[in-house]
Each structure stands twice: as C-alpha cells, then as structure tokens.
Amino acid sequence: MVCAVLFVFLMWTAAQSAMLGAAHFLAQLAHAELQRWSSGTSPVALWKIRRVEEYLENSLRYSADNPWALESFAALDLARMRASAIPRQALAEAQDARERLRRALRQRPTSPYLWANLALAKLYLDKIDDEFLNALRSADQLGPWEPTIQQMTVFAGLAAWGRLDAALKQALKGSIERAGARDAAKMYEIVKKFRRFDLICADTQYNELARQDCKQNAGPATPGKR
Amino acid sequence: MQASLSPHRKLGKIDRALGGRSFAQTKGHRVARALAAWALLILLTPVSEDALAQAGYVHALSGRAYVQKTGGRAPLTAGDTFQSSGSFATGERGRLVLKFADGQLVLLGPGSVLRVDRYRYDAQDIKTSGFSVGLLNGSMRFVGGSITAQNRSAVRIGAGNSSIVLLSDKSTDFSIVVDTGDKQGETGIAFVAAGEIAVRTPYGRIRRILADQAVPWRPNRKEQPAPVPLAASPAVVQAAVAALRLAALPPSTPVEPIVAASVARSEAVAVAANSGPVGYVEAVSGLLSAERGNERLVLNVGDRFGLGTYFSTGETGRVVLKFTDGQTVTLGAKSSARIDRYEFNPRDINASGFEMTLLSGSLRFVAGSIASQDPQAAGISAGGSYITLLMAGGADFSVVVHPHAAGGEVGIAAVTKGEIAVRTPYGIISRIDANHAVPWRPGRGEPPPPVLLAALSPADKQALDELLETTNLAAALAELPATAAGPEAAAQVVIAPLPGVYSAFTVTPAVTGCLGSPC
Numbered sequence: 001m002v003c004a005v006l007f008v009f010l011m012w013t014a015a016q017s018a019m020l021g022a023a024h025f026l027a028q029l030a031h032a033e034l035q036r037w038s039s040g041t042s043p044v045a046l047w048k049i050r051r052v053e054e055y056l057e058n059s060l061r062y063s064a065d066n067p068w069a070l071e072s073f074a075a076l077d078l079a080r081m082r083a084s085a086i087p088r089q090a091l092a093e094a095q096d097a098r099e100r101l102r103r104a105l106r107q108r109p110t111s112p113y114l115w116a117n118l119a120l121a122k123l124y125l126d127k128i129d130d131e132f133l134n135a136l137r138s139a140d141q142l143g144p145w146e147p148t149i150q151q152m153t154v155f156a157g158l159a160a161w162g163r164l165d166a167a168l169k170q171a172l173k174g175s176i177e178r179a180g181a182r183d184a185a186k187m188y189e190i191v192k193k194f195r196r197f198d199l200i201c202a203d204t205q206y207n208e209l210a211r212q213d214c215k216q217n218a219g220p221a222t223p224g225k226r
Numbered sequence: 227m228q229a230s231l232s233p234h235r236k237l238g239k240i241d242r243a244l245g246g247r248s249f250a251q252t253k254g255h256r257v258a259r260a261l262a263a264w265a266l267l268i269l270l271t272p273v274s275e276d277a278l279a280q281a282g283y284v285h286a287l288s289g290r291a292y293v294q295k296t297g298g299r300a301p302l303t304a305g306d307t308f309q310s311s312g313s314f315a316t317g318e319r320g321r322l323v324l325k326f327a328d329g330q331l332v333l334l335g336p337g338s339v340l341r342v343d344r345y346r347y348d349a350q351d352i353k354t355s356g357f358s359v360g361l362l363n364g365s366m367r368f369v370g371g372s373i374t375a376q377n378r379s380a381v382r383i384g385a386g387n388s389s390i391v392l393l394s395d396k397s398t399d400f401s402i403v404v405d406t407g408d409k410q411g412e413t414g415i416a417f418v419a420a421g422e423i424a425v426r427t428p429y430g431r432i433r434r435i436l437a438d439q440a441v442p443w444r445p446n447r448k449e450q451p452a453p454v455p456l457a458a459s460p461a462v463v464q465a466a467v468a469a470l471r472l473a474a475l476p477p478s479t480p481v482e483p484i485v486a487a488s489v490a491r492s493e494a495v496a497v498a499a500n501s502g503p504v505g506y507v508e509a510v511s512g513l514l515s516a517e518r519g520n521e522r523l524v525l526n527v528g529d530r531f532g533l534g535t536y537f538s539t540g541e542t543g544r545v546v547l548k549f550t551d552g553q554t555v556t557l558g559a560k561s562s563a564r565i566d567r568y569e570f571n572p573r574d575i576n577a578s579g580f581e582m583t584l585l586s587g588s589l590r591f592v593a594g595s596i597a598s599q600d601p602q603a604a605g606i607s608a609g610g611s612y613i614t615l616l617m618a619g620g621a622d623f624s625v626v627v628h629p630h631a632a633g634g635e636v637g638i639a640a641v642t643k644g645e646i647a648v649r650t651p652y653g654i655i656s657r658i659d660a661n662h663a664v665p666w667r668p669g670r671g672e673p674p675p676p677v678l679l680a681a682l683s684p685a686d687k688q689a690l691d692e693l694l695e696t697t698n699l700a701a702a703l704a705e706l707p708a709t710a711a712g713p714e715a716a717a718q719v720v721i722a723p724l725p726g727v728y729s730a731f732t733v734t735p736a737v738t739g740c741l742g743s744p745c
Contacts (some may be wrong), residue, residue, distance in 0.1 A: 081465075158458070159454045162451075193438070194454065
C-alpha cells in the first residue's frame with residue numbers, strides 16, 4: 001500500500017518535473033529567438049513571431065506563472081508595440097507587457113530586469129506613478145552594477161525626470177557615474193539623446209566622449225520644463 | 227502681364243518666339259500673321275493664368291480624399307492642381323500628399339482636414355512669399371520647402387486650437403496630430419524629425435521641440451509633459467508618429483505645379499493600368515455583370531479581377547471574390563459593389579490596405595491577412611454608412627444596406643467573428659461583437675444597441691426578413707459560402723514588421739532582460 005502511494009507520488013513528481021522542464025525549455029527557445037532578433041538588422045517574418053508566441057503560450061500552458069516565459073512574452077509585447085502604427089494596438093501591447101511583468105514579479109521579485117522592464121512598460125503607458133517610481137528604485141537597488149540595468153533605469157528616469165524625487169534623481173546620477181566605468185559610450189548615447197549633458201560634463205570619465213557637446217551646451221540645463 | 231503690352235510688342239515677341247522672320251517680310255502676310263498671333267494669345271492666356279494661380283498639386287493619394295468647393299466637396303485624384311486657398315479632407319482610410327510650388331510637402335493622415343488660407347511663392351522674390359495653413363483635425367506631416375527655409379517669418383501653421391512656430395531655418399520636418407472632437411478639450415501630439423519648433427497649445431506653450439523629440443498635450447493635466455525622445459514617448463505617441471512616417475515622400479525641391487502634376491497624373495494612370503489582378507472569382511451563381519472603366523467584363527469562376535472593378539448581381543445572383551491576401555467578399559442577390567483600393571504588400575502589412583463600396587444589397591466579408599493583422603487598414607462603405615474593423619485576428623461579418631429606401635437608408639450589420647463599428651447616417655454604432663447584430667433605419671433616432679442574432683425583436687426580424695428576402699437571418703448568412711480565409715490562410719503568407727524594429731537597440735536598452743541565474 002505504502003509502495004503504491006509512494007509510486008503514485010513519484011510519478012506525480014516526475015510529471016510535474018517534466019512539465020516544468022518543458023516549460024523552461026520552450027521559454028528558452030523563445031528567449032534565444034528574441035535575442036537573435038535583437039542582434040539582427042533584417043525584418044522578422046510573421047511566422048517566426050507566431051512561432052515564438054506559440055513557444056511562450058505552450059510554456060505557460062505547462063507552467064502558468066513561469067516568470068521566464070512571462071518576461072519573454074513581455075519583451076515580445078514591447079517589440080510589437082514599437083512596430084505598431086496603430087495607437088490603440090500599441091497601447092494594448094504595452095498594457096499586456098505590464099500585466100505579464102507584474103505576474104512575473106510575483107514569482108521573481110528580486111530580478112532587476114523585471115523591475116526595469118516594468119518601469120519601461122509604465123513609461124510607454126504614460127503612467128508615471130508610484131509603481132513606476134518603485135520599479136525604477138527597485139531595479140537600481142537590485143542591479144546597481146549591471147550595465148543594462150543602468151542604461152534602462154537612466155533611460156526611463158530621464159524621460160520622467162521632472163517627476164522623480166530627489167533621492168531617485170541622486171540614485172540615477174550614481175548609475176550614470178558607475179556606468180562611466182563599465183560602458184561609458186552607451187550611457188553617453190542615452191544622455192545625449194535627452195540632451196542632459198549637465199549630468200556628465202563634470203564627470204571625468206565622460207571627458208573624452210562628451211567634450212564637444214559640453215563645450216557647445218555649456219550653461220545650466222532645465223530638465224522637465226517646457 | 228500680357229494685357230499690359232502693346233499689340234505690336236506682343237506680335238513681335240510671338241513672332242520672335244516662332245522664328246517667323248521670312249513670314250513677316252511680306253506686307254500681305256501681316257494681317258494673317260496678326261490673326262494667327264492673336265489666336266495664339268487667346269489660346270495661351272487661360273493656360274498662363276491657370277499656371278500662375280496654381281499653388282501646388284496632389285502628388286499621391288490612397289483611399290479617399292476630397293477638396294472642399296462651393297456647393298460641396300469633390301473627390302481628388304493624383305495630379306489634381308490646387309490654388310492658393312482651399313480645404314482638403316481625407317476619408318477614414320485616406321492619405322493625401324500635397325506638394326507646393328516651393329517644394330513644401332504636406333501629408334494628411336486618415337480622417338484629417340487641412341485648410342490652406344493663403345499661399346504665395348515667388349522664387350525670384352522670396353521675401354514676398356509666405357503661406358498660412360491650418361490642420362483643423364486629424365494628423366499631418368509637414369516638410370518645409372523654400373519658403374520655410376528662407377522666409378519663415380511669413381509662415382503661419384495652425385493645428386486645431388494650437389499654433390506652431392518654426393524656430394529653425396534649416397530643413398523642417400515635423401508631424402502633428404490633433405483631436406478637437408473631445409468636449410474636455412484638445413488633445414495633440416507634436417514630433418519633430420528635423421529642425422526645431424515651438425507649439426502654443428490651449429494649455430500653455432511648449433517652448434522648444436528639438437529634432438527626434440515628441441510631446442503630447444491634453445486637457446485635465448496638472449502639468450503638461452516636457453518633450454522627450456520619441457523612443458521614450460508613450461506608446462500611443464510612437465504609434466501615431468509611425469503611422470505618419472510610413473509613407474515615402476518626394477524630395478522637397480521647388481516644382482512647377484502644372485508640369486509636376488502632369489507627371490504625377492501620368493504615373494498614377496500608368497500604375498492603375500499596370501496594376502495586376504487583385505483577386506479572382508471563386509464562385510458565382512445566377513447573373514453577374516462586371517465593369518472596369520468603360521470595359522464590360524465577363525467573369526467566370528477562376529477569372530481574375532483588378533482594382534476599380536464594379537460588380538452587380540441579378541435577382542438570384544451571388545458571387546464570391548477571393549483576394550490575394552486570402553480575404554473573401556461575397557455579394558448577395560441584387561447587390562452592387564466596387565473595389566476602390568487594394569494594396570497588399572506581404573513584406574510590409576502596414577503599407578497594405580483595402581477599401582470597397584457596397585452601393586446597395588448584401589455583402590459578407592471574411593478577413594484575410596490585411597484585415598487580420600491591421601484591422602484599421604480595411605474599410606467598407608455601405609450606402610451612406612461606413613464599417614471599420616476593431617480587432618486584429620480575423621473578422622467575419624455581413625451587411626445589408628438599401629440606401630434609397632423610403633425615408634432614408636435602411637441597413638443591418640451582423641457579426642459572426644471579430645468586432646466592427648459602423649457609422650450610419652443616424653449615429654455611430656461603436657461596437658458590434660460576435661454573434662450580434664444592429665439594424666438602422668430612418669425615424670428611429672440613433673441605432674439601437676447590438677442584440678444577439680437569436681434575440682432580435684420581432685419587428686427587427688421582420689425588417690431583416692424584408693431586407694434579406696428570407697425568413698431567417700441566420701439561415702441566410704449560413705447559406706453564404708463558408709470561404710473563411712482567417713488566420714489559417716494568413717499564416718501561409720510571410721509578413722514582416724517594419725524594418726529595424728527587432729534590430730539591435732542603439733539607445734533604448736534591450737527589453738528582453740536576463741533569464742535564469744544569476745538574474
């Protein structure tokens with residue numbers, strides 16, 4: 001009797017493990033495909049997008065709250081949002097991304113990438129609220145030395161600079177400073193896009209890159225004002 | 227100019243122009259020469275005046291576009307010229323590219339109205355040149371020409387209740403979207419691709435928008451946002467701007483409108499003549515007549531048809547048309563319809579579109595790749611009503627319309643799959659879900675809310691029966707051939723999103739994040 005119960009339990013565990021394994025495998029396939037797209041320059045065929053969607057849907061069928069699949073799905077949503085020329089559709093994609101990231105964060109609240117992506121999704125939804133500020137803060141605290149996190153938080157933060165509190169502004173300035181040591185060129189590109197040279201001109205790490213812009217744009221900046 | 231010259235000088239000029247030295251030598255020929263010259267002058271004068279009055283021309287258009295004239299509006303076609311003032315409007319799926327004599331370009335997006343109040347261009351005296359245009363509603367991309375580059379102080383550009391000030395003499399390229407229809411107040415978006423502008427909105431002044439920056443404005447907001455790079459703008463802003471920047475524009479160099487218009491017209495005619503078939507007849511029963519231009523066509527199963535084809539079915543006629551993207555349109559008995567626009571680019575679905583007109587009778591529409599991927603790319607006029615699709619992922623709906631019924635248009639729309647909206651002469655039906663239907667008729671005020679097909683009121687059922695000449699709507703709809711293209715057919719076609727969308731992000735950080743340990 002005990003053996004039978006044990007056998008059933010083992011079989012159940014094996015089935016669960018197999019399903020989780022399948023879910024992770026499919027999420028990994030989707031992730032690899034997404035990575036390939038983001039490093040390529042040619043357009044992606046619709047059937048490939050659908051295939052990735054199927055991977056992720058199947059992955060979530062095996063494991064409904066698989067954070068890997070949810071994060072990749074959110075990345076797909078945001079990429080489709082950028083591709084859209086239909087405002088309502090773009091909004092829906094950004095909303096889907098936000099919901100998937102929220103679900104993923106319930107499973108993996110210590111991932112700075114999920115927090116940073118949530119901040120981006122909120123930015124695209126034009127929802128600069130407490131959740132946005134918290135997402136930025138969490139991403140910065142959980143991945144202070146991750147170059148991608150530094151870039152994402154500074155990008156989202158500069159877009160909403162006028163509505164950040166002093167502590168968060170200071171934290172992002174810290175990210176810019178740390179980024180100078182890791183990937184100064186990329187951070188310089190972001191700062192340049194926002195024309196916030198005032199944030200890097202005093203930093204010697206950016207001297208080489210920003211000298212010209214700092215000369216041309218000398219004078220105090222007035223961020224967040226119209 | 228010509229009226230101020232003496233006849234002798236005129237004749238001399240014309241004579242010299244004709245090179246008629248020997249012709250002028252004999253006294254006897256002078257009278258004949260004078261008569262010929264006057265005749266030539268009379269012939270040339272209207273053309274010259276016309277040429278002088280032309281401010282620009284329609285470079286390209288898709289869908290429907292109109293020019294406002296006294297007593298109504300007239301449809302525009304590529305190559306039409308326009309004078310120094312006038313109003314232009316685009317239909318719900320229309321796009322219009324206007325090119326002005328100084329090279330300035332205006333692209334009007336769908337559902338937009340543009341008023342040109344004043345336009346004067348003198349290449350020899352740019353200081354006296356200037357213009358004033360206003361986007362009353364909708365969306366517009368503006369690319370500056372010689373006037374904006376050399377005399378921007380003489381430029382007035384309005385957008386809804388806002389006004390735009392050019393801050394740069396360099397090339398100017400910006401996009402504006404305004405919606406003045408909201409009771410709460412104006413909503414707008416400005417994006418600058420080149421140059422610098424300022425915008426005075428009803429909620430305050432946006433002092434400076436630099437290249438690659440976008441900014442929205444809307445009512446009921448304590449603080450209006452500051453301009454940010456487009457990539458960091460809200461999703462709706464990015465999409466609205468992308469919609470305006472999909473179309474390729476000609477170079478913004480000065481042109482002679484009459485000449486350029488003639489070229490544009492010839493090109494449009496050549497494109498239409500060379501446009502291949504857009505679909506084929508999949509099934510036909512009863513009497514079917516078809517025309518394209520002045521040509522009468524005899525269409526049988528398997529025969530292909532092109533853009534602009536007009537179909538008319540007889541008492542018991544029925545025809546199923548299949549399009550290259552997999553979409554099918556079935557016309558019921560005693561129906562007439564015309565294919566107005568069909569562009570299918572499998573590599574760029576955003577450049578594709580479909581528009582047709584059901585003049586009278588019944589029609590069933592099953593979406594193919596175009597409408598499944600981009601519902602906004604498809605539109606159907608049905609009598610005085612207009613149907614739009616609301617959802618991607620496929621649609622299957624039927625519409626019956628009798629625009630000339632006693633008292634006004636009578637119609638019904640029934641949806642089997644997807645969602646649609648209908649603008650009727652009596653009001654807007656904002657959404658009809660699957661398995662629902664809405665009838666519209668005169669004397670009832672606004673159309674009633676959608677009801678389940680099975681739960682239509684006896685009065686509506688009776689009205690439908692009369693329209694469909696049958697006793698059961700569901701049976702009548704089911705009778706139409708099931709030619710669903712839907713997602714299955716769409717999946718066979720390779721569609722690519724906008725180039726570069728999935729390419730490496732240069733400034734915006736990659737959104738895929740990090741998977742697995744140690745993240």
